Structure formats: C-alpha cells, structure tokens
Amino acid sequence: MFRPRPIPPKITNGYQPNTPEIQGSEGLKPPPAPRIPPVARNVSLRRELILALSPVLAARQDWVSNDDLAEKITSLVDKILHKADL
Secondary structure, eight states: OOOOOOOOOOOBTTBOTTOSOEEETTEEEOOOOOOOOHHHHHHHHHHHHHHHHHHHHHHHOTTSOHHHHHHHHHHHHHHHHHHTTO
C-alpha cells in the first residue's frame, strides 16, 4: 500500500527543534544555531555601547544631570552606529 512521505520537522528561526543531531555526508553534526535577526543584533550592540560608555562619560562630566548625560550617551551611540552603517 502507498505511504505518504513523512513531514519534515518545522523550522523556527533556522533551528529545528527536537533534532539532537543531523546526519550529513560527513557524519553526525550538531543542529544549526538559532539565527539572531539583524535588528535584535543592533539593539543589543547599542545597549552594550551605552553600558560601556556610561561610566566613562559620567566620570568626565560629573556636573551634568543624569538626563543630560543619558541624552549625550544615546546620541553618541547613535552616531557610532550610524558611522559603522549598522
């Protein structure tokens, strides 16, 4: 009797759940890593830059209020990301 083809596992963000190993021509290999969308990558990079620059700018400009300092830091990070074309 005729059997339908098995349904392949659903792929979510480039990752196949419930597939511990995939049989390839060179043998068993781990499943592909989940992909990080470029927007999320830019957001996390922006957050890392803000956290890295905050103490440096705060030490140099201790007379500036927190709101002004936050505004300067975010504008500086935006300029860096724009120059890097990310």
